[in-house]
Amino acid sequence: MSGTSGMGDTSGTSGAGGTSGAVRGMRALPVGDDALLVEVASGEQAQALHTELLRRRAEGTLAVREIVPAARTVLLDGLADPARLASELAASELPPAPPPSQEVIELTVRYDGPDVADIAALWGVSEEAVGRIHAATEFRVAFCGFAPGFGYLTGLPARYEVPRRATPRTSVPAGAVALAGPYTGVYPRSSPGGWQLIGTTGAVLWDHTRVPAALLSPGTRVRFVPVGGP
Amino acid sequence: MTNRALTVVRAGALTTVQDQGRPGHAHLGVPRSGALDASTAALVNRLVGNPSGAAVLETTLNGCALRPCCPVTVAVGGAHCPVTVDGRPVAWGAAVRVPAGALLNVGTALSGVRGYVAVSGGVAVEPVLGSRSTDLLSGLGPPPLTDGATLPLGDVIGGHARVDVVPQPAPPAELVLRVTMGPRDDWFTPAALRAFTASTYRVSSASNRIGLRTEGPALERAHSGELPSEGMVLGAVQVPPDGRPVVFLADHPTTGGYPVIAVARTTDLHAAAQATPGTPVRFVPARRR
Numbered sequence: 001m002s003g004t005s006g007m008g009d010t011s012g013t014s015g016a017g018g019t020s021g022a023v024r025g026m027r028a029l030p031v032g033d034d035a036l037l038v039e040v041a042s043g044e045q046a047q048a049l050h051t052e053l054l055r056r057r058a059e060g061t062l063a064v065r066e067i068v069p070a071a072r073t074v075l076l077d078g079l080a081d082p083a084r085l086a087s088e089l090a091a092s093e094l095p096p097a098p099p100p101s102q103e104v105i106e107l108t109v110r111y112d113g114p115d116v117a118d119i120a121a122l123w124g125v126s127e128e129a130v131g132r133i134h135a136a137t138e139f140r141v142a143f144c145g146f147a148p149g150f151g152y153l154t155g156l157p158a159r160y161e162v163p164r165r166a167t168p169r170t171s172v173p174a175g176a177v178a179l180a181g182p183y184t185g186v187y188p189r190s191s192p193g194g195w196q197l198i199g200t201t202g203a204v205l206w207d208h209t210r211v212p213a214a215l216l217s218p219g220t221r222v223r224f225v226p227v228g229g230p
Numbered sequence: 231m232t233n234r235a236l237t238v239v240r241a242g243a244l245t246t247v248q249d250q251g252r253p254g255h256a257h258l259g260v261p262r263s264g265a266l267d268a269s270t271a272a273l274v275n276r277l278v279g280n281p282s283g284a285a286v287l288e289t290t291l292n293g294c295a296l297r298p299c300c301p302v303t304v305a306v307g308g309a310h311c312p313v314t315v316d317g318r319p320v321a322w323g324a325a326v327r328v329p330a331g332a333l334l335n336v337g338t339a340l341s342g343v344r345g346y347v348a349v350s351g352g353v354a355v356e357p358v359l360g361s362r363s364t365d366l367l368s369g370l371g372p373p374p375l376t377d378g379a380t381l382p383l384g385d386v387i388g389g390h391a392r393v394d395v396v397p398q399p400a401p402p403a404e405l406v407l408r409v410t411m412g413p414r415d416d417w418f419t420p421a422a423l424r425a426f427t428a429s430t431y432r433v434s435s436a437s438n439r440i441g442l443r444t445e446g447p448a449l450e451r452a453h454s455g456e457l458p459s460e461g462m463v464l465g466a467v468q469v470p471p472d473g474r475p476v477v478f479l480a481d482h483p484t485t486g487g488y489p490v491i492a493v494a495r496t497t498d499l500h501a502a503a504q505a506t507p508g509t510p511v512r513f514v515p516a517r518r519r
Contacts, residue, residue, distance in 0.1 A: 029413035032493035033519045035463050037413045066256040068461030070485050075461025077256070145259045145459060145485030148368045152459060163456060164487065166471050181456055181487070189369045192440075194470075194487075208358050208370060214258055 028086035035077040036086055043071060043142050043154065047218070048094045050074050050143075069143045069218065071152065104221045107186065109135070109177050111226060113197035115165075119179060122162050130198055131226055133160065134177075139184055139222040144214065149188035149206025151216035156182065168194035175201045177224065184224075186216075199224075233299060234351055234383035239333060240295035241375040246364035246439075247353050249285040255359055256484040262464065263365040264480050266439060266503035267344050270308040270398060274348035277305035277325045284352030284384070285362040287375070289345035293336030294375065296347070300330050302383065303350040307398055309342030309504060323398055342401035342504040354384035366439050367481040401504040405433065407477065407494040408516035409467060414457065414489035418469070422449040426491060427513055431475065435507035440483070441468075441476040442502050444511055448473025449491065459487040465494040467513065475513070477502060 026049075029037040040046050050069035053076070056062035062085075065078025079085055111131030120127045139155035156179075164180045169192065172178070176187040178195035187193060188205035201224075205215050216222065238245075248271060251264025265271035265288055272282040287294065293311055305325050306313050313322050314335045320326045328334050336345055355362050355372045364371040375381075415423060431446035449469050462468070466478040468488045477494055479502065492513060494502075505511070 030410070030518060031413050031463055031490070032410055032465060033495070035493075037460060065253055066461075068256045068484055070460040071458030073458070073460040075256075075463070077461070077463050078253075143459075143485075144257065145461070146483045148255075148259045148370065150259050164471075168470070181458065183459075191367060217258075 026089065028082075028089055030082055030086070031075070031077075034079050034082060035075060036079060036082040037073050037075050038089060039073045041072070045094065046070065046072055046074060046143070048096060050218075052095055068145065070145060071142065102221075104138075104223055105215060106223050106225050107177075107201045107203045108227050109199045109201045109224045111135075111177075111199040113176065113178070113199045115179075115196040116198050119162060119196055119198055123160055134184070134198065135224045135226045137224075139224075141216045141218050141220040141222065142183070143218050144216070146185070146193075147188055147191055147206075148208070149214045149216065150185055151205075151214075151218075151220070151222075153184040153216075153222055154182055156184065158182065162196055164194040165196060168192055172197065173200070175203070177201055234302075234354075234385070235300070235380050236296045236298040236302070236349065236383060238294065238375045238377060238379040238381065239297050240293075240335075241377050241379070242289050242292050242294035242336075244290040245294045245375040246288050246366070247285050247355055247372050247375075247381070248288045248363045249352075249361055250283050251363050251480060252359045252361035252365075252370070256461065259368070259484050260359060260370065261365055261367050261481050261484060263361065263363040263368075263371065265346065265363075266480050267308050267346065267500045269500050270344075270346045271348075273398065274305040274307040274346045275352075277307075277323075278303045278348045278350045279325075279386070280348055280350065280352050281387075284348065285355065286349075287347040287353065289336060289347065291343055292338045293345055294347070295333060295335045296349075297333050298328055298330060298349070298383075300383070302328050304328055304334060305348045306336050306345060307348075308344050308346040309339035309401065311339045311345055312337035341506075343506055344503050349383055351384040351386045354382045363480075365481050367483060399501070401506070402501045402509060404510045404512065405501055405505040406512050406514055407467075407498045407502065409492035409494050409513050410516060410518050411492045412490075415491050417451055417453050417457065417489040418491055419450045419452045422451070422473075423491075425449060426475070427515055429512075431511040431513075433505045433507050433509045433511055434474075437507065439479055439481040441478050442505070442511075444475050444477070446474065446511075449475065451489070457487055457489050459485045462486045462490070463493060465496050465499055466490045467492045467494060479503070 139153035172193035177199035434443035
């Protein structure tokens with residue numbers, strides 16, 4: 001239930017190294033009256049912090065309605081005393097990040113998105129090369145959000161980061177494969193969105209009648225397999 | 231076993247099923263959803279003798295028309311509007327008996343935006359992740375009502391309230407949202423922070439269940455970079471690149487990449503649900519409780 005397997009020993013030194021010990025620069029920002037946004041220095045630290053907070057909730061020492069991991073933060077919503085937790089966290093240490101999952105999800109994709117030409121220009125490559133570069137990358141789900149089944153996938157080198165569109169589209173189709181910042185994502189259903197669209201997949205990212213409902217969850221490895229390409 | 235149901239004769243501009251939503255799934259990207267004007271949804275439920283978590287109908291501007299196939303008690307609240315049963319005027323904001331086969335019409339709002347229609351037994355569509363709410367961002371829950379649709383009703387478990395009419399707040403002539411600043415107020419220039427609390431914005435017609443959009447002075451950022459996506463709360467006042475604040479309502483995305491300049495008190499969001507386009511909006515700094 002807790003999803004914290006492999007994280008029982010908080011004093012251990014195995015697994016992905018470099019994130020154990022007190023986290024320098026951890027900031028706990030108050031959000032409204034009953035939430036806290038804990039900011040750390042890296043995605044790996046955010047993952048370790050998230051795992052630790054899930055462990056505390058499972059053992060009954062953290063009462064909170066929502067624990068929402070993200071790129072460099074974990075949001076805690078529905079706290080009775082956010083200020084007290086903020087000072088507790090400042091004094092605590094983080095365990096190492098859990099190892100990545102072994103499973104690789106393959107998503108078939110057609111690189112036919114309306115923003116391929118813009119991305120090619122931003123990357124300084126041909127339009128054909130956009131799909132080639134993207135499909136050659138192994139991705140990992142850093143966290144989920146935006147919509148049910150939407151994973152934020154990391155893996156593209158930093159030189160391929162792109163801005164969001166200045167004006168979000170009011171409607172992006174389901175299955176749209178998109179880029180923004182360091183991330184790739186797939187829109188699980190039609191929704192408003194500000195990401196750059198490079199392709200389309202037929203994969204079902206979310207089905208609430210399926211177990212699990214979400215195809216992608218934090219830690220999942222992902223590859224895009226082009227169809228109808230050169 | 232029971233044949234408790236109602237037929238949608240006129241769905242209206244946008245009528246959805248709403249209860250108290252599905253909090254607790256934000257880490258999967260599932261919005262909380264639920265009635266925008268949660269206090270009114272609870273009130274009309276009480277009037278018909280339902281538990282406060284029973285599913286009601288949330289209408290938008292022009293109401294809806296319903297024909298129950300069994301005798302029911304209904305109560306209409308929220309946006310003020312004429313209510314009729316088979317063409318005869320009946321009370322708004324009160325428990326009303328509707329005979330089997332009669333036509334309940336919830337008329338166009340005279341003021342306010344969202345109407346709430348509670349029916350004895352509650353709307354008993356299949357729950358998704360513990361809630362019957364329609365979530366317009368994620369598509370979870372039942373789709374918005376359509377003409378001719380049939381909605382199942384639950385069994386009646388309580389008698390209706392013994393009050394005729396209960397007071398309900400009038401829709402705001404001016405929407406005042408008390409806010410606590412941050413977590414990303416440091417992303418804005420001092421001039422933008424002053425403009426945020428000193429200006430009068432107006433409710434944009436582009437507002438929906440996801441967010442109350444505003445028109446007014448654009449807020450200038452002190453940073454030109456992009457904020458890594460982070461978790462979002464109900465009432466977050468997010469500022470997209472066009473600089474106009476958006477107040478997150480029930481169907482808001484669970485994470486977002488635009489900076490949150492402040493967070494509005496959730497108790498003030500009930501009034502936000504009833505603010506018509508053009509209504510003046512002021513953001514008033516409040517002490518953290």
